[in-house]
Amino acid sequence: MWDGRDGCGMGVAMGSIDLAVEPDFRLGPWLVRPSLGMASRDGAEVKLEPRVLQTLIVLVRAEGRTVSRAELMRTAWGLEVGDDAIGRCIGRLRAVLAIDGVIGFETIPKIGYRLNVAGQAADTVVEEPAAVAAAPAPARRSAPYLWAGLSLLLTLSIAGTALLLNRPGDAPPVAQVTPVTTDPGQEVQPAISPGGGQIAYASDRAGQGFDIWVQSLSGGTPVRLTDDPAHDLSPVWSPDGGRIAFVRVPSSGPCQLLVRPVPSGPERLVGGCTTFREVKPAWADNDRLIFADKASAAEPARLWTVALSGADAGTPVPLTSPPAGINGDGDPAVSPDGKRLAFMRHRAVGVSDVIVRDLTTGAEMQVTQDERKLHGLEWSGDGRWLYTSSSRAGDFGLWRVDPEAKAPPLRIAPGLNQLGRIGAGGDRVAAEVRTNRSTLLRLLPDGGTEPVVPPSNRLDWDPDVSRQGAVAFASDRSGMFEIWVADPGQVPSPVTQFAGPFTQSPRWAPDGRRLALVSVVDGSPGLFILDRGSGRLRRVAAEPGAEDRAPAWSRDGQRLYFASNRLDGWRIWITRPPYEQAMPITEAGWRVARESADGRWLYMARDGEDGLWRQPADGGQVEKVADLPNAYDNESWVVGPDGVYLIDRPGNGQARIMLLPSDGGPLRAVADLPDALYKSSLTLDPDGRLIIGKYLGTLVDIVDVRMGPP
Structure with a gap:
């Protein structure tokens, strides 16, 4: 399973491929040097993790045929791993080597993967370099074209310009x-x-x-x-x-x-x-x-x-x-x-x-x-x-x-x-x-706001705050959607490196050590748990082809609720340690579930239907408690000690935060949100103060x- 140390597998290589003695080879425009853990082209070098290199070598040796997951496990890992580990390795290879269409890593659904190299026959993909100690000379490029005069939209934060580069033969x-x-x-x-x-x-x-x-x-x-x-x-x-x-x-x-x-x-x-x-x-x-x-x-x-x-x-x-x-x-x-x-x-x-x-x-x-x-x-x-x-x-x-x-x-x-x-x-x-652009703000008692994390010029959204005060959120600060964490008094840093797949829904366990999140693996959103102590990230309760969303921890941290369509329609499921299996707890038609602050109730929203329901957390009769709009959007409501907070977006466009009190009182407005972000990612900090995503402009x-x- 994924442990975060080398990109897509166990930290110690256990497969049948010994990288130290593997010869260097060429793959399209790349020179791959397994013994040095790197690949290079046009004078630029990229580090590749051992398991990524072993996966690549298995695909290269296959000379264009489809390689099954079982063969990849046997040859590259030497042990059985989850599909997510293999998928992450393929994702890393795509992000690094398949940037211009010359090299492609094709997913064959339910079967495995295949390497494609444009313009080369399968038996000429691998080529021994004439002198492995010397890097190839940079390939000639045609004149680059400068993206200029495109105002702030075309400005890179570190340079202000960028180049479009065409290689000879591109058409x-x-x-x-x-x-x-x-x-x-x-x-x-x-x-x-x-x-x-x-x-x-x-x-x-x-x-x-x-x-x-x-x-x-x-x-x-x-x-x-x-x-x-x-x-x-x-x-x-x-x-x-x-x-x-x-x-x-x-x-x-x-x-x-x-x-x-x-x-x-x-x-x-x-x-x-x-x-x-x-x-x-x-x-x-x-x-x-x-x-x-x-x-x-x-x-x-x-x-x-x-x-x-x-x-x-x-x-x-x-x-x-x-x-x-x-x-x-x-x-x-x-x-x-x-x-x-x-x-x-x-x-x-x-x-x-x-x-x-x-x-x-x-x-x-x-x-x-x-x-x-x-x-x-x-x-x-x-x-x-x-x-x-x-x-x-x-x-x-x-x-x-x-x-x-x-x-x-x-x-x-x-x-x-x-x-x-x-x-x-x-x-x-x-x-x-x-x-x-959007930012994360804390609502203050006097009606004002304060930043939760240092603002950026990108999208920050979907926050969750641990009991210890660490803020996890989704952001494209790196140019790709990843999960970022800002510990108290520290600047944010990314804790995932999915490199492209849509990644969202970070949710802290009560211990502040485990973080559940959702990212796409092999075409479907899957559920992951990140251990902050070890850095280990692994997919949990995996079901190939199923779509898993809306994770939410129980108040004791022993159960993880989530929504999945792995049976006939959307249901609420739970998984417990070691998070390998899951079981449904509702009939079809339910999309989101969250426990009350005291752990007595499970609040739920139906798939595509306005309203909010609840049932005893240990099972029992389901009752409708409010005709709340947008409850099926799992970022629009949060359960706190005082009740359920949600974002109401009436037809005039003026969004408001509403509270459904836990004592059974009437629904009431608690704050206006004139610049509410779509899916404004409502959450609460440890002191019970609301945190929202505010839209800053496009x-x-x-x-x-x-x-x-x-």
Whole structure:
């Protein structure tokens, strides 16, 4: 099991691979030196932990065939370990070696892993260097292109600039990166016209919500296309370039789909969502739109089509059929020739891959194996490639994906700040470049606030405070979401190194020594426990393919509650030392459970249903205690000595902290939260004072990435 010392396994190597006598070898552009515990390329050296190197060597020796988990355990470990240990080693190899698409580590679900090296046959992957004592000379690079003049969004904290580097043979190289927008407001969701000369986007620059704007990519004044009190979002050009479809988000209720001619003309309502408040549409052809929606809250999202004219105009027709138990499908993008549909399939929050569907036959093919978070998806102007913003290498870089999955994804640009929604057309890619900021604050009795940890220019959220005063929280301070801890009087430092997977929900045990948390392993959120004393991090109560969330300790620290869909629907489960097995304690339909301060009651929230229930902690009759909104969001409420605190977000957007007293008194407001962070991560410190996540702002602009000739 994972112990935190060498990255993915036991601290002492016990497998059949002796790194001290393993010869050096080349893997694509890398020189791997097992006896020195390192790999190098272009003059840069990277340390690799022993178990990571042993895993790599097993995959290299396999010469392109799939290696089973059992074979990896036998050869690299020499003992049986959990799937999470192997997954962490593969994750480390992906984060270090697979940064540009030349080398790929493919997960074969339920079977094992396979090494892919672009442009090399399996029997030539390993190459003995001519002189193992000398590092290779740095490879020549084409001229780097400077990201400059992109305001604070494109500023690195230690340098202020960054480089986009292209190696010879990469196609297409990035020829130029220029800002499209630099206004103080937010410009989001870019869409490039089919000819590549214009860009549409949503902006709040007018000061009354988001509207659709259009401007030329060669310069000129932006033109406001819509002017409505509601938010207008997600513009997308029709194939003939004469119209723009977009989404209108009313003050209440599901979203609406509208179409408007460009540059002028009346807008027309063409359809609407059933449950979703916001979606990204796509044109199937000049008379049909594709969008994501749920027929009911209990179903996964699927893609639908809606005709703009004819007898069936305005009536949604289902297009995709995602498997049950996942979040579903979204972010559709149709190829320029109209024959293929690319979309994201979201297995869980932060776990997505790209699917390509033949619109004639209905055949679908998964073309990425990332199992990471994706933020954008568009076709290149010639239909040869897909572009996506992915965290597959840790940060959100821009990647090129082969829609036929014949070549591994290729990294085009690094993520300086977080890359968001993208648009593509002609030889251009437009991308959101965003910096999200939030901080953790303690509410004071006089109505004021004070920082809980030193503020940063990144996202700090999802806090929990131990009885000893140590603050654990999720943050992207390192450029990737990890768990950080600030001991009393100390600056925060990361305590995990997952290097890319979405990591969240740190929860302290009463002893202040154990910290439960959630991170993605092999495509599913899994439950981990970190021992602060030894640094040992291990997955607990693992069930392959199951989604585990919302950990919460019992008041005596002997039980760990969590939600899981490992049976038919979401249930509350418990695991006890040694945390190898788990058992359900509820029927299907429950999503969150937390004990009362005295340990007598177990408060629970149902899956997708407003309200709060409780039952005796040792079992008994379940009773509804309040019609509380958002209780199924496990970051929105916390149980304290005085009762249950929760965040209420009414329709006018003014969030409040409410208290449901433990003595049975009425629900009452205790504080206003004008800048509440989404999933504001409510918790209590040892003195019973509330700690919240406060939204500080999002800086978003759009850049134009111009591709050069192949």
